Amino acid sequence: MNDQFDDELDNDNNEEEEDFAKLLESYDEGMNEEIQVGDKIKGKIIEIGMDSVFINTGTKVDGVVEKKELCNDDGEFPYVKGDELDLYVVYSSESEIRLSKALSGESGEQALYDAQKNKIPVDGKVTEVCKGGFRVEIMKKSAFCPLSQMDLKFVTKPEDFVGNTYRFMISRIEENGRNIVVSRRNFMEMDLKDARNQFLKDLAVDVILEGHIIKLMDFGAFVELFPGIEGMIHISELSWSRIDHPKEVVKEGEPVKVKVIKVEKQDSKNKLKIALSLKQAGGDPWDTAIEKFVIGDMIKGRVTRCLDFGAFVEIAPGIEGLVHISEMSYTKRVNKAQEVVNP
Template sequence: MNDDFENEPPPEGEESFADLFESYSAGMNDNLQVGDKIRGRIISIGTSSVFVDTGTKADGVVEKSELLDEDGQLQLVEGDELDLYVVSADESEIRLSKAISGMGGVNMLRDAWEQRIPVEGKVVAAIKGGFQVEVIKQRAFCPISQMDLTYVEDPEVYVGQTFPFVIKRFEERGRNIVISRREILQKEMEASRNAFMERVNADAVFEGTVVRIMPFGAFVALAPGVEGLVHISELSWSRLDTPEQAVKVGDRLQVKVLSIKDGDKPGTKKIALSVKQAMGDPWVDATNRVRVGDKLMGKVTRCANFGAFVELFPGIEGLVHISEMSYTRRVMRPEEVVVPGDEIMVMVKEFNLDRKRISLSIKDAEGDPWADIEEKFKPGKTVQGRVEKKEGFGIFVNLAPGINGLLPKSKMAASEKAAQIDALKPGAAITVTIDGVNARERKISLGTGDAADDQGWQEFAGGTADTLGSLGDQLKKALSQKKKGG
């Protein structure tokens, strides 16, 4: 044999057989033991056996009959992956099984107990303290605490189902068999937790399920055995009083990992999560949703001495200053107009994206009631109103929301109904006429509208309705005569 040829390096770009073998061997896991659960890929399907890549130097073999469906058909093809248990292993072959099942009797159960190999059992009935389970034609007992990872509320849910179990106690030649499903689930959960923790990192986004709600936040399951806490401040861009305002148990959420720290117990981790940061900052596209002059519905979140904060969209709030609350009355406290939880219409007056500040107005959204006052209340028009308040110089009468007029005491005294008007209490209905409107000063003068009111005014002016008219007419007539005499 030519030693020089043997030692000749492989052509450039190609790996030697030794390198390939070393690379192949490096990826193998030769630590498989009886009872281990593996996930393997089908590499070949024979007449009676199915061959599986176990991730070691030896392939795995599982009986084809174990993999048939209820109709006796094999629905699997090469490339499919299976979860199987190791039932025996040597250098040349690894025997696999979904779980020991079928015939075999007590001896097989003893072997499964000694080697910690899972067995397949069918839950026959719920009995006191647990379940009666049929395992390889033998009767076994599964305590209720060993059926699942969580508290079993309704035992009947498990009856009729088939699960893998491990034998915890094998006594009296198989007459006393105690089994556990919980142990298998715990191993699976631990494997899942370890796999998840290897790939989780801060800023990663996952989908999780709300499993518990506490006053300070919500716990979200990210993977079997892995939970994180979403603090109430991270549940929503909106302000929350309780977590239940944003989520409920069973909700599926997108969450962002904020931090991962060691837990109080060895080997545990504390994972801080955020729902709102997984959504993104709502102010990023706020300019497309909020514009000056827009009228928007919002929800009052809180009140302060200077005004009320209103949420327009989740995470986007604006302020209604107390001076912007009403055209119709003087507001001393925001709670006189709104309270937290109210849904109100507001108008956007100012918008500063850099400072994330929005100025809002309730009164501009409702509109100025004096805007078209001269059209609504023309002089001479008779209207119905209500006594707002009584003063020494007259009565203020509310004609419409935000619109008050003054009925002077002199007009009341000249009226035929002076005594009745004087006896009216605040809130009482009253019929008045519009004498004059000053929109600029927001003033309306009123009259009683009866003949005595007119007559009394003209007598005060020194004449009668038929001959002299108003005081203005009388003065005009006197001036005219003076000019003629001059």
């Protein structure tokens, strides 16, 4: 009897050991052991301490980031447990993983080399405009940012950047740290890469998008749809009414809602040519014309064209009606529309 009991106990223990081994194996499979300095990770906040915030890194070791680094401009900590953050690995060992939004402060010269090698962003304050670009203070050292590397688009007012703090990537370090070249553009492109890819993935004909006018030309208007991604509205797609120049409808800097009407690859550079329509984003005015205009209504309009048999009058954007010469006067005979009206 005792032998039978011992056998059953051994079987139970073996089953428990197997179950534990399976759980451990399952846990290990979910771990990412390939994490390295310079990696950008997305992790959930698992604990918020007085000075530190602990992050689930997807490995057996939780990451830690200084709490003050995550505070907003007002010094407030805007996160709660469970929120996801994008952070960079700045130190990694078997027992510790340190995380950061970017390198800053007096981290030392070696930290600059580490940031360049591992492609970790650094915080820098633009101190002045200089020949060809900007002077930027990074970790108590002076760096140079070329004009073309300060933004994704062409910089027209360099002075607007002075006094502001941004994130940069270190492009080059020479002369033992005395000659440092940085790029904000590289950081912005890296930071926007995933979002940009998702935007391009979702881009399709008939999609309605929001953007803002960045440039007006005689033939149309250019719209920034996403940082570094532009589309064009041909003048014929700006309004249902006839216009002579885009400035009659829109102005630079104005936010607009547009409809994508064509997407095609441009030449061999794998760039996209995106055709947009402002007028179609608001719908066809003829769809609601019957509801707006009823026989017998007195309405005002603008004469757009005169022909021998009458005049065309725009009574709403994109909607024109014809006034026949026989309907132009009850008191005299009209031979040409121009005798009574003109565009």
